[in-house]
Amino acid sequence: MSLRLFNTLGRSLQEFKPLKANQVGFYGCGPTVYNFAHIGNMRPYVFHDVVTRALRYFGYQVTHVMNITDAGHLTGDDDSGEDKMVKTAIERNKSVMEIAEYYTAAFFKDTAALNVERPTVVCKATEHIAEMIALIQRIEANGYTYFAGGNLYFDVSKFPTYGDFARLRLDDQQASSRIEVDASKKNPYDFVLWFTKSKFEDQALQWDSPWGRGYPGWHVECSAMSMKYLGESFDLHAGGIDHVAIHHTNEIAQSEAATGRKWVNYWLHNEFLVMNAGKMSKSAGGFLTLKSLLDAGYEALDYRYLLLGAHYRSQLTFSYEALDSARSARRSLNERVLALRDKVGQATAPEALQPAALQRLAAFREALENDFSTPQALAELWGVLKEQNLPAADMLGAACEMDRVFGLGLADLKTEIVTVDPAFAAKINTLVQARTVAKQSKDWARADALRDEINTLGVLLEDSPTGTTWKQTARP
Protein backbone atom coordinates (compact mmCIF):
# COMPACT_ATOMS: atom_id res chain seq x y z
CA MET A 1 0.00 0.00 0.00
CA SER A 2 0.95 3.61 -0.08
CA LEU A 3 0.48 6.53 2.25
CA ARG A 4 -3.07 7.79 2.45
CA LEU A 5 -4.01 10.76 4.57
CA PHE A 6 -7.17 12.59 5.41
CA ASN A 7 -6.96 15.88 3.58
CA THR A 8 -9.09 18.67 4.96
CA LEU A 9 -9.02 19.96 1.42
CA GLY A 10 -11.76 17.71 0.09
CA ARG A 11 -12.41 16.06 3.46
CA SER A 12 -11.39 12.67 2.27
CA LEU A 13 -8.70 10.04 2.50
CA GLN A 14 -6.29 10.70 -0.35
CA GLU A 15 -3.15 9.08 -1.62
CA PHE A 16 -0.13 11.19 -0.83
CA LYS A 17 1.86 12.34 -3.82
CA PRO A 18 4.65 14.78 -3.04
CA LEU A 19 5.56 17.54 -5.47
CA LYS A 20 9.11 16.25 -5.70
CA ALA A 21 9.81 12.54 -5.59
CA ASN A 22 11.03 11.39 -2.18
CA GLN A 23 10.92 14.89 -0.72
CA VAL A 24 8.32 16.45 1.51
CA GLY A 25 7.85 20.07 2.52
CA PHE A 26 5.92 20.17 5.78
CA TYR A 27 4.75 23.24 7.66
CA GLY A 28 3.35 22.77 11.14
CA CYS A 29 1.72 25.64 13.00
CA GLY A 30 3.84 26.48 16.01
CA PRO A 31 3.19 28.04 19.40
CA THR A 32 2.24 31.53 20.41
CA VAL A 33 4.72 32.36 23.11
CA TYR A 34 2.99 34.55 25.59
CA ASN A 35 2.19 31.91 28.17
CA PHE A 36 3.08 28.40 29.22
CA ALA A 37 1.74 25.71 26.96
CA HIS A 38 -0.75 23.31 28.51
CA ILE A 39 -0.79 19.61 27.72
CA GLY A 40 -3.54 20.07 25.16
CA ASN A 41 -1.30 22.47 23.31
CA MET A 42 1.34 19.77 23.14
CA ARG A 43 -0.84 17.36 21.22
CA PRO A 44 -0.24 18.83 17.77
CA TYR A 45 3.52 18.93 18.28
CA VAL A 46 3.65 15.28 19.18
CA PHE A 47 1.48 14.63 16.14
CA HIS A 48 3.71 16.69 13.85
CA ASP A 49 6.64 14.75 15.23
CA VAL A 50 4.97 11.46 14.38
CA VAL A 51 4.22 12.72 10.87
CA THR A 52 7.83 13.72 10.35
CA ARG A 53 9.21 10.52 11.79
CA ALA A 54 6.78 8.38 9.80
CA LEU A 55 7.59 10.16 6.53
CA ARG A 56 11.29 9.66 7.19
CA TYR A 57 10.65 6.04 8.06
CA PHE A 58 8.95 5.72 4.69
CA GLY A 59 12.10 7.06 3.09
CA TYR A 60 11.15 10.66 2.39
CA GLN A 61 13.52 13.51 2.93
CA VAL A 62 11.46 15.87 5.08
CA THR A 63 11.88 19.58 5.59
CA HIS A 64 9.79 20.37 8.65
CA VAL A 65 9.19 24.06 9.28
CA MET A 66 7.61 25.46 12.43
CA ASN A 67 6.86 29.06 13.27
CA ILE A 68 7.13 30.83 16.59
CA THR A 69 4.47 33.48 16.89
CA ASP A 70 6.06 36.21 18.93
CA ALA A 71 4.33 39.22 17.45
CA GLY A 72 1.07 40.43 16.07
CA HIS A 73 -1.62 38.93 18.21
CA LEU A 74 -0.33 38.66 21.66
CA THR A 75 -3.44 39.59 23.54
CA GLY A 76 -5.43 37.93 26.23
CA ASP A 77 -8.05 35.27 25.81
CA ASP A 78 -10.96 37.40 26.81
CA ASP A 79 -10.54 39.94 24.05
CA SER A 80 -10.38 42.67 26.64
CA GLY A 81 -7.61 44.42 24.79
CA GLU A 82 -5.08 43.76 27.45
CA ASP A 83 -1.74 42.80 26.02
CA LYS A 84 -0.48 40.04 28.27
CA MET A 85 2.98 40.26 26.85
CA VAL A 86 3.20 43.89 27.85
CA LYS A 87 1.64 43.23 31.21
CA THR A 88 4.01 40.39 32.01
CA ALA A 89 6.96 42.39 30.74
CA ILE A 90 6.16 45.30 33.01
CA GLU A 91 5.58 43.05 35.99
CA ARG A 92 8.93 41.40 35.58
CA ASN A 93 10.77 44.45 34.43
CA LYS A 94 11.74 42.66 31.25
CA SER A 95 11.38 43.47 27.60
CA VAL A 96 8.64 41.91 25.52
CA MET A 97 11.23 40.00 23.56
CA GLU A 98 12.71 38.60 26.74
CA ILE A 99 9.29 37.33 27.73
CA ALA A 100 8.83 35.72 24.34
CA GLU A 101 12.22 34.06 24.65
CA TYR A 102 11.37 32.82 28.10
CA TYR A 103 8.21 31.07 26.94
CA THR A 104 9.91 29.83 23.79
CA ALA A 105 12.56 28.15 25.92
CA ALA A 106 9.85 26.67 28.14
CA PHE A 107 8.10 25.34 25.04
CA PHE A 108 11.19 23.59 23.72
CA LYS A 109 11.92 22.17 27.12
CA ASP A 110 8.50 20.52 27.06
CA THR A 111 8.75 19.23 23.52
CA ALA A 112 12.25 17.88 24.17
CA ALA A 113 10.96 15.99 27.20
CA LEU A 114 8.27 14.53 24.95
CA ASN A 115 10.95 13.31 22.53
CA VAL A 116 9.69 15.67 19.87
CA GLU A 117 12.51 16.15 17.39
CA ARG A 118 13.47 19.70 16.62
CA PRO A 119 11.93 20.82 13.31
CA THR A 120 14.33 21.35 10.43
CA VAL A 121 13.57 25.07 10.52
CA VAL A 122 12.21 27.04 13.47
CA CYS A 123 11.32 30.56 12.42
CA LYS A 124 10.23 33.52 14.49
CA ALA A 125 7.65 35.94 13.20
CA THR A 126 9.62 38.94 14.45
CA GLU A 127 12.57 37.92 12.30
CA HIS A 128 10.52 37.77 9.11
CA ILE A 129 8.76 41.12 9.02
CA ALA A 130 10.48 42.03 5.76
CA GLU A 131 9.20 38.85 4.10
CA MET A 132 5.69 39.57 5.34
CA ILE A 133 5.76 43.10 4.00
CA ALA A 134 7.01 41.82 0.66
CA LEU A 135 4.19 39.28 0.52
CA ILE A 136 1.56 41.86 1.41
CA GLN A 137 2.88 44.08 -1.37
CA ARG A 138 2.34 41.27 -3.84
CA ILE A 139 -1.20 40.79 -2.60
CA GLU A 140 -1.78 44.51 -2.88
CA ALA A 141 -0.30 44.66 -6.38
CA ASN A 142 -2.69 41.91 -7.45
CA GLY A 143 -5.63 44.01 -6.32
CA TYR A 144 -6.90 42.05 -3.34
CA THR A 145 -6.61 44.75 -0.70
CA TYR A 146 -8.10 48.00 0.49
CA PHE A 147 -7.00 50.51 3.09
CA ALA A 148 -9.51 51.72 5.67
CA GLY A 149 -9.40 53.13 9.16
CA GLY A 150 -5.63 52.95 9.25
CA ASN A 151 -5.39 49.27 8.42
CA LEU A 152 -4.77 47.31 5.25
CA TYR A 153 -7.45 44.67 4.71
CA PHE A 154 -7.73 41.62 2.55
CA ASP A 155 -10.90 41.87 0.47
CA VAL A 156 -12.47 38.41 0.46
CA SER A 157 -14.96 39.40 -2.22
CA LYS A 158 -12.06 39.49 -4.69
CA PHE A 159 -11.22 35.88 -3.92
CA PRO A 160 -14.17 33.84 -5.21
CA THR A 161 -13.22 30.57 -3.58
CA TYR A 162 -12.84 32.12 -0.15
CA GLY A 163 -14.45 29.85 2.39
CA ASP A 164 -14.50 26.74 0.22
CA PHE A 165 -11.84 25.16 2.37
CA ALA A 166 -13.87 25.47 5.57
CA ARG A 167 -17.17 25.13 3.70
CA LEU A 168 -18.30 28.48 4.94
CA ARG A 169 -21.46 30.01 3.56
CA LEU A 170 -20.68 33.66 3.61
CA ASP A 171 -24.18 34.94 2.93
CA ASP A 172 -26.26 33.84 5.83
CA GLN A 173 -23.74 33.54 8.57
CA GLN A 174 -23.46 35.76 11.58
CA ALA A 175 -19.76 36.29 11.36
CA SER A 176 -17.99 37.23 14.53
CA SER A 177 -21.21 37.02 16.45
CA ARG A 178 -19.36 37.06 19.70
CA ILE A 179 -17.16 40.04 19.13
CA GLU A 180 -17.66 43.55 17.97
CA VAL A 181 -17.52 43.89 14.21
CA ASP A 182 -14.79 46.11 12.88
CA ALA A 183 -16.64 49.00 11.25
CA SER A 184 -13.88 49.54 8.70
CA LYS A 185 -14.44 46.17 7.10
CA LYS A 186 -16.45 45.97 3.90
CA ASN A 187 -17.25 42.38 4.64
CA PRO A 188 -17.18 40.71 8.03
CA TYR A 189 -14.83 38.09 6.64
CA ASP A 190 -12.23 40.61 5.54
CA PHE A 191 -9.12 40.44 7.67
CA VAL A 192 -6.21 42.71 8.39
CA LEU A 193 -2.90 42.26 6.61
CA TRP A 194 -1.23 45.20 8.28
CA PHE A 195 -2.31 47.17 11.34
CA THR A 196 -1.40 50.73 12.05
CA LYS A 197 -4.40 51.23 14.25
CA SER A 198 -6.07 48.59 16.32
CA LYS A 199 -8.37 48.40 19.26
CA PHE A 200 -5.37 47.48 21.31
CA GLU A 201 -3.34 50.43 22.43
CA ASP A 202 0.40 50.36 22.81
CA GLN A 203 1.14 47.28 20.78
CA ALA A 204 4.54 46.37 22.05
CA LEU A 205 6.30 45.63 18.79
CA GLN A 206 5.95 47.85 15.75
CA TRP A 207 7.71 48.19 12.44
CA ASP A 208 7.80 50.67 9.59
CA SER A 209 6.00 49.62 6.45
CA PRO A 210 4.62 51.09 3.22
CA TRP A 211 1.29 51.46 5.06
CA GLY A 212 2.72 53.18 8.11
CA ARG A 213 4.24 52.10 11.37
CA GLY A 214 2.47 49.12 12.82
CA TYR A 215 2.48 45.36 12.88
CA PRO A 216 1.37 42.49 10.65
CA GLY A 217 -1.92 40.66 10.81
CA TRP A 218 -1.65 37.28 12.39
CA HIS A 219 -2.19 35.13 9.33
CA VAL A 220 0.57 36.67 7.26
CA GLU A 221 3.45 35.12 9.11
CA CYS A 222 2.60 31.54 8.17
CA SER A 223 2.18 32.41 4.50
CA ALA A 224 5.40 34.40 4.31
CA MET A 225 7.59 32.04 6.27
CA SER A 226 6.32 28.80 4.75
CA MET A 227 6.98 30.17 1.26
CA LYS A 228 10.43 31.34 2.23
CA TYR A 229 11.52 27.93 3.44
CA LEU A 230 9.37 25.58 1.38
CA GLY A 231 8.58 27.43 -1.81
CA GLU A 232 5.37 28.95 -3.12
CA SER A 233 3.75 25.55 -3.29
CA PHE A 234 4.45 22.72 -0.92
CA ASP A 235 3.08 19.41 0.27
CA LEU A 236 1.82 19.40 3.83
CA HIS A 237 0.41 21.89 6.30
CA ALA A 238 -0.79 20.83 9.73
CA GLY A 239 -2.45 22.51 12.66
CA GLY A 240 -5.28 22.36 15.15
CA ILE A 241 -8.86 21.82 13.99
CA ASP A 242 -9.80 25.24 15.34
CA HIS A 243 -7.70 26.87 12.65
CA VAL A 244 -9.71 25.58 9.71
CA ALA A 245 -12.37 28.25 9.65
CA ILE A 246 -10.32 31.38 10.17
CA HIS A 247 -6.58 31.07 10.23
CA HIS A 248 -6.04 28.55 7.47
CA THR A 249 -8.87 29.87 5.34
CA ASN A 250 -7.26 33.28 5.44
CA GLU A 251 -3.79 31.90 4.86
CA ILE A 252 -4.97 30.15 1.73
CA ALA A 253 -6.71 33.25 0.41
CA GLN A 254 -3.77 35.58 0.92
CA SER A 255 -1.14 33.09 -0.22
CA GLU A 256 -2.87 32.20 -3.43
CA ALA A 257 -3.82 35.83 -4.03
CA ALA A 258 -0.14 36.67 -3.87
CA THR A 259 1.22 33.88 -6.06
CA GLY A 260 -1.71 32.97 -8.26
CA ARG A 261 -1.05 29.30 -7.72
CA LYS A 262 -2.12 26.53 -5.42
CA TRP A 263 -0.33 26.90 -2.12
CA VAL A 264 -0.66 23.66 -0.12
CA ASN A 265 -1.69 20.24 -1.39
CA TYR A 266 -2.53 18.42 1.83
CA TRP A 267 -3.93 19.77 5.09
CA LEU A 268 -3.88 17.79 8.32
CA HIS A 269 -5.85 18.93 11.35
CA ASN A 270 -5.63 17.40 14.77
CA GLU A 271 -8.55 17.24 17.19
CA PHE A 272 -8.43 18.54 20.73
CA LEU A 273 -7.52 17.03 24.01
CA VAL A 274 -10.59 17.51 26.16
CA MET A 275 -11.30 17.27 29.83
CA ASN A 276 -14.42 15.63 31.16
CA ALA A 277 -16.03 19.02 31.37
CA GLY A 278 -14.92 20.03 27.91
CA LYS A 279 -11.95 21.61 26.25
CA MET A 280 -8.87 22.46 28.23
CA SER A 281 -8.34 26.17 28.23
CA LYS A 282 -6.92 28.87 30.35
CA SER A 283 -10.23 30.57 30.99
CA ALA A 284 -12.27 27.42 31.61
CA GLY A 285 -9.86 26.04 34.17
CA GLY A 286 -8.20 22.65 34.18
CA PHE A 287 -5.03 24.20 32.86
CA LEU A 288 -2.51 21.39 33.13
CA THR A 289 1.07 21.90 32.07
CA LEU A 290 3.55 19.16 31.36
CA LYS A 291 5.42 20.29 34.43
CA SER A 292 2.39 19.71 36.61
CA LEU A 293 2.29 16.13 35.36
CA LEU A 294 6.00 15.71 36.09
CA ASP A 295 5.48 17.15 39.56
CA ALA A 296 2.73 14.60 40.08
CA GLY A 297 5.26 11.84 39.39
CA TYR A 298 4.53 11.05 35.76
CA GLU A 299 7.12 11.04 33.02
CA ALA A 300 6.71 13.11 29.89
CA LEU A 301 6.78 9.98 27.77
CA ASP A 302 3.79 8.61 29.68
CA TYR A 303 1.86 11.47 28.19
CA ARG A 304 3.35 10.85 24.76
CA TYR A 305 2.22 7.25 25.02
CA LEU A 306 -1.27 8.39 25.97
CA LEU A 307 -1.39 10.57 22.87
CA LEU A 308 -0.14 7.77 20.63
CA GLY A 309 -2.97 5.59 21.88
CA ALA A 310 -5.60 7.73 20.21
CA HIS A 311 -5.96 8.73 16.58
CA TYR A 312 -5.01 12.35 15.95
CA ARG A 313 -8.41 13.15 14.44
CA SER A 314 -10.31 11.97 17.51
CA GLN A 315 -10.96 14.03 20.55
CA LEU A 316 -9.03 12.49 23.39
CA THR A 317 -10.50 12.67 26.85
CA PHE A 318 -7.83 13.36 29.39
CA SER A 319 -8.07 11.91 32.87
CA TYR A 320 -5.55 10.82 35.43
CA GLU A 321 -7.01 7.36 35.17
CA ALA A 322 -6.14 7.32 31.47
CA LEU A 323 -2.68 8.69 32.20
CA ASP A 324 -2.15 6.04 34.88
CA SER A 325 -3.08 3.44 32.34
CA ALA A 326 -0.59 4.86 29.86
CA ARG A 327 2.10 4.89 32.50
CA SER A 328 1.48 1.25 33.42
CA ALA A 329 1.52 0.26 29.79
CA ARG A 330 4.76 2.08 29.13
CA ARG A 331 6.46 0.66 32.20
CA SER A 332 5.52 -2.79 31.06
CA LEU A 333 6.81 -2.00 27.58
CA ASN A 334 10.11 -0.77 28.97
CA GLU A 335 10.46 -3.82 31.21
CA ARG A 336 9.95 -6.13 28.27
CA VAL A 337 12.44 -4.34 26.09
CA LEU A 338 14.97 -4.19 28.88
CA ALA A 339 14.55 -7.90 29.57
CA LEU A 340 15.07 -8.65 25.89
CA ARG A 341 18.22 -6.58 25.84
CA ASP A 342 19.58 -8.33 28.93
CA LYS A 343 18.88 -11.61 27.22
CA VAL A 344 20.41 -11.04 23.81
CA GLY A 345 22.34 -7.81 23.89
CA GLN A 346 22.27 -7.29 20.17
CA ALA A 347 19.06 -6.69 18.22
CA THR A 348 18.50 -8.30 14.87
CA ALA A 349 18.91 -5.89 11.97
CA PRO A 350 15.62 -5.09 10.20
CA GLU A 351 16.63 -6.87 6.99
CA ALA A 352 17.57 -10.06 8.83
CA LEU A 353 14.30 -10.46 10.74
CA GLN A 354 12.28 -13.64 10.62
CA PRO A 355 8.98 -13.71 8.68
CA ALA A 356 6.78 -13.34 11.78
CA ALA A 357 8.60 -10.15 12.75
CA LEU A 358 8.55 -8.86 9.20
CA GLN A 359 4.81 -9.38 9.07
CA ARG A 360 4.40 -7.28 12.17
CA LEU A 361 6.57 -4.58 10.70
CA ALA A 362 4.53 -4.64 7.52
CA ALA A 363 1.31 -4.28 9.51
CA PHE A 364 2.91 -1.50 11.51
CA ARG A 365 3.80 0.32 8.33
CA GLU A 366 0.35 -0.20 6.91
CA ALA A 367 -1.20 1.30 10.03
CA LEU A 368 0.90 4.43 9.67
CA GLU A 369 0.17 4.60 5.97
CA ASN A 370 -3.49 4.64 6.89
CA ASP A 371 -3.63 8.28 7.95
CA PHE A 372 -1.00 7.86 10.65
CA SER A 373 -2.95 5.42 12.78
CA THR A 374 -0.66 5.22 15.78
CA PRO A 375 -3.18 3.20 17.84
CA GLN A 376 -3.09 0.38 15.31
CA ALA A 377 0.65 0.69 14.96
CA LEU A 378 1.02 0.42 18.72
CA ALA A 379 -1.00 -2.78 18.69
CA GLU A 380 1.60 -4.23 16.32
CA LEU A 381 4.37 -3.30 18.72
CA TRP A 382 2.65 -5.25 21.47
CA GLY A 383 1.96 -8.01 19.00
CA VAL A 384 5.59 -8.52 18.08
CA LEU A 385 6.62 -8.52 21.74
CA LYS A 386 4.14 -11.31 22.43
CA GLU A 387 4.76 -13.27 19.27
CA GLN A 388 5.21 -16.97 20.02
CA ASN A 389 8.44 -18.65 18.91
CA LEU A 390 10.10 -15.43 17.83
CA PRO A 391 13.73 -15.08 18.95
CA ALA A 392 14.32 -12.34 21.48
CA ALA A 393 16.78 -10.61 19.17
CA ASP A 394 14.07 -10.34 16.51
CA MET A 395 11.55 -8.96 18.98
CA LEU A 396 14.06 -6.38 20.05
CA GLY A 397 15.01 -5.55 16.49
CA ALA A 398 11.42 -5.06 15.38
CA ALA A 399 10.55 -3.02 18.47
CA CYS A 400 13.48 -0.67 17.98
CA GLU A 401 12.60 -0.28 14.34
CA MET A 402 9.03 0.68 15.23
CA ASP A 403 10.24 3.06 17.87
CA ARG A 404 11.86 5.17 15.20
CA VAL A 405 8.33 6.47 14.68
CA PHE A 406 6.87 6.13 18.17
CA GLY A 407 9.77 7.96 19.75
CA LEU A 408 9.30 6.29 23.12
CA GLY A 409 13.03 5.96 23.63
CA LEU A 410 12.99 2.16 23.52
CA ALA A 411 16.31 1.95 21.68
CA ASP A 412 18.07 4.04 24.32
CA LEU A 413 16.60 2.30 27.35
CA LYS A 414 19.11 1.54 30.02
CA THR A 415 18.67 -0.26 33.25
CA GLU A 416 18.02 2.55 35.59
CA ILE A 417 20.96 3.27 37.79
CA VAL A 418 19.61 4.54 41.04
CA THR A 419 21.99 6.21 43.35
CA VAL A 420 21.31 5.05 46.86
CA ASP A 421 22.81 6.44 49.98
CA PRO A 422 25.61 3.97 50.90
CA ALA A 423 24.74 3.94 54.58
CA PHE A 424 21.12 3.21 53.74
CA ALA A 425 22.14 0.48 51.34
CA ALA A 426 24.35 -1.10 53.96
CA LYS A 427 21.51 -1.08 56.44
CA ILE A 428 19.13 -2.72 53.97
CA ASN A 429 21.72 -5.28 52.97
CA THR A 430 22.21 -6.23 56.59
CA LEU A 431 18.48 -6.76 57.01
CA VAL A 432 18.28 -8.72 53.78
CA GLN A 433 21.16 -10.89 54.97
CA ALA A 434 19.38 -11.55 58.23
CA ARG A 435 16.24 -12.50 56.35
CA THR A 436 18.18 -14.84 54.07
CA VAL A 437 19.57 -16.57 57.14
CA ALA A 438 16.07 -16.83 58.59
CA LYS A 439 14.79 -18.25 55.33
CA GLN A 440 17.56 -20.83 55.21
CA SER A 441 16.59 -22.01 58.67
CA LYS A 442 12.93 -21.94 57.56
CA ASP A 443 12.07 -19.41 60.21
CA TRP A 444 9.26 -17.94 58.09
CA ALA A 445 7.85 -15.77 60.85
CA ARG A 446 11.14 -13.99 61.33
CA ALA A 447 11.73 -13.75 57.57
CA ASP A 448 8.33 -12.14 57.04
CA ALA A 449 8.83 -9.78 59.94
CA LEU A 450 12.11 -8.64 58.45
CA ARG A 451 10.47 -8.15 55.07
CA ASP A 452 7.78 -6.01 56.70
CA GLU A 453 10.45 -3.96 58.37
CA ILE A 454 12.28 -3.49 55.08
CA ASN A 455 9.03 -2.56 53.34
CA THR A 456 8.35 0.18 55.82
CA LEU A 457 11.73 1.66 54.89
CA GLY A 458 10.45 2.06 51.34
CA VAL A 459 12.17 -0.92 49.84
CA LEU A 460 10.65 -3.74 47.82
CA LEU A 461 12.17 -7.21 47.90
CA GLU A 462 12.29 -9.61 45.02
CA ASP A 463 13.37 -13.19 45.65
CA SER A 464 14.78 -15.14 42.79
CA PRO A 465 16.62 -18.46 42.44
CA THR A 466 19.90 -16.58 42.49
CA GLY A 467 19.16 -14.61 45.62
CA THR A 468 17.21 -11.65 46.89
CA THR A 469 17.35 -8.26 45.18
CA TRP A 470 15.73 -5.06 46.29
CA LYS A 471 14.76 -1.68 44.98
CA GLN A 472 13.71 1.55 46.52
CA THR A 473 10.08 2.45 45.93
CA ALA A 474 9.94 5.62 47.95
CA ARG A 475 12.27 8.05 49.59
CA PRO A 476 12.91 7.07 53.21
Place this chain on the structure above:
RNA sequence: GGCGUCGUACCCAAGUGGUAAGGGAGAGGUCUGCAAAACCUUCAUGCGGCGGUUCAAAUCCGCCCGACGCCUCCA
Protein backbone atom coordinates in the same frame (compact mmCIF):
# COMPACT_ATOMS: atom_id res chain seq x y z
C1' G B 1 -27.87 30.85 13.50
C1' G B 2 -23.67 28.47 10.45
C1' C B 3 -19.82 24.58 10.19
C1' G B 4 -18.19 19.97 12.24
C1' U B 5 -17.30 15.68 15.48
C1' C B 6 -18.42 11.76 18.67
C1' G B 7 -21.42 7.91 21.52
C1' U B 8 -17.68 0.47 21.15
C1' A B 9 -16.47 -3.92 27.79
C1' C B 10 -15.02 -1.29 34.54
C1' C B 11 -11.50 2.76 32.15
C1' C B 12 -8.67 4.63 27.67
C1' A B 13 -9.18 3.35 22.63
C1' A B 14 -8.86 0.93 17.25
C1' G B 15 -12.12 -0.91 13.73
C1' U B 16 -15.79 2.90 7.83
C1' G B 17 -20.03 -3.63 4.58
C1' G B 18 -18.02 -9.81 5.94
C1' U B 19 -19.02 -11.33 11.41
C1' A B 20 -15.52 -6.83 17.65
C1' A B 21 -7.26 -4.60 17.49
C1' G B 22 -4.36 -3.02 21.53
C1' G B 23 -3.43 -1.15 26.45
C1' G B 24 -4.90 -0.48 31.66
C1' A B 25 -7.76 -2.55 35.61
C1' G B 26 -9.99 -7.32 37.13
C1' A B 27 -10.02 -12.84 37.33
C1' G B 28 -7.48 -17.66 36.89
C1' G B 29 -2.77 -20.12 36.38
C1' U B 30 2.84 -21.14 36.32
C1' C B 31 6.80 -20.00 39.70
C1' U B 32 7.37 -19.23 45.16
C1' G B 33 7.63 -21.40 52.22
C1' C B 34 4.35 -17.14 51.56
C1' A B 35 4.71 -12.72 48.89
C1' A B 36 6.71 -9.61 45.10
C1' A B 37 8.31 -9.53 40.14
C1' A B 38 7.92 -11.97 35.62
C1' C B 39 5.34 -14.87 32.19
C1' C B 40 0.83 -17.41 30.32
C1' U B 41 -4.49 -17.64 29.94
C1' U B 42 -9.06 -15.19 30.34
C1' C B 43 -12.33 -10.93 29.93
C1' A B 44 -18.30 -7.22 24.67
C1' U B 45 -23.21 -13.06 20.51
C1' G B 46 -22.39 -7.27 21.01
C1' C B 47 -20.82 -1.61 19.34
C1' G B 48 -26.60 5.05 22.55
C1' G B 49 -32.06 3.83 20.96
C1' C B 50 -35.67 2.61 17.05
C1' G B 51 -36.50 1.65 12.03
C1' G B 52 -34.56 0.82 6.89
C1' U B 53 -31.11 -0.95 2.76
C1' U B 54 -28.26 -5.68 2.08
C1' C B 55 -27.02 -12.58 1.46
C1' A B 56 -24.24 -9.83 5.27
C1' A B 57 -24.01 -3.39 9.27
C1' A B 58 -20.48 -1.14 14.90
C1' U B 59 -19.62 0.14 9.83
C1' C B 60 -24.47 2.71 4.68
C1' C B 61 -29.48 5.63 5.09
C1' G B 62 -33.48 7.99 8.20
C1' C B 63 -35.41 9.56 12.83
C1' C B 64 -34.70 10.08 18.08
C1' C B 65 -31.67 10.56 22.61
C1' G B 66 -27.01 12.09 24.67
C1' A B 67 -21.95 14.41 24.73
C1' C B 68 -18.53 17.77 22.54
C1' G B 69 -15.66 21.23 19.31
C1' C B 70 -15.14 25.60 16.05
C1' C B 71 -17.33 30.29 14.22
C1' U B 72 -12.86 34.96 19.98
C1' C B 73 -5.38 37.01 17.54
C1' C B 74 -7.10 29.15 22.19
C1' A B 75 -3.86 23.29 19.29
